[in-house]
Amino acid sequence: MTEEAILLGCLKNQPAAQQELYSKYSPKMLAVCYRFARNREDAEDMLQEGFIRVFTQIHQFQSKGSFEGWIRRIIVHTCINHLKKHKKFNDSVDISQAHTIQVREDSVPSIIQAKQVVECIRMLPIGYRTVLNLFAIDGYTHREIAQMLDIEESTSRSQYTRAKAMLEQILVQKKIIIRPQRQDEWVAAAHVRF
Structure with missing residues (x-):
């Protein structure tokens, strides 16, 4: 399935297109989450939250720039929000x-x-x-x-x-x-x- 077909299918809430999008991008995005997380479980939680946001905000993608870059920005912001929500960002050291x-x-x-x-x-x-x-x-x-x-x-x-x-x-x-x-x-x- 092409990226355009995946995008159109996701805009129509087609489960097959959503699964294809997740399969295509989740390994790379898990690596992004893993850089922010303390462990794999936290990274997987961040990934899950991030893809929920991707699917609910996919109508906002305007085909300006890369689709993968757009997904990555959502995932990064989700990671930051996850850290803030769980007050993990405040754990800094001198x-x-x-x-x-x-x-x-x-x-x-x-x-x-x-x-x-x-x-x-x-x-x-x-x-x-x-x-x-x-x-x-x-x-x-x-x-x-x-x-x-x-x-x-x-x-x-x-x-x-x-x-x-x-x-x-x-x-x-x-x-x-x-x-x-x-x-x-x-x-x-x-x-x-x-």
Whole structure:
């Protein structure tokens, strides 16, 4: 089924089209949810909530930009709302706690994989992780993040700076990277913009 056929079917509330849309996009969107969630169960809850919003708001898609991008924005906003609703975003830490993270020693992999970097991102406190995901991976500006999270723009910037420092420390401790000469040497594996 083509994307256009899926969209038209979903606009008519056809279960087959809705199932096709879910099957096509849920794996990628689950990965998005997983970046924000503490565990797989939370990620699946976010995904479920997100797709309910996709199906109820599908009539608002105006064919400007990609359909997948539109779905991703809904999923990201759903994740943020889920964190706010469950008061999980408020669980942030002071930078002085950054040096107390305990990291298990693993063997040095031969190739840095994005999955490993994402797992390290998930080790960050929820406030740091959320801002890092929104800015570096999803491409939101600090102004947009501040509006989404009901925080000051300067708070978003400082959370991001602290998240980068803590992430680098985790990556070095896990021996996923050797302290880089340039930031882009280790960030490229995660396809993020630091």
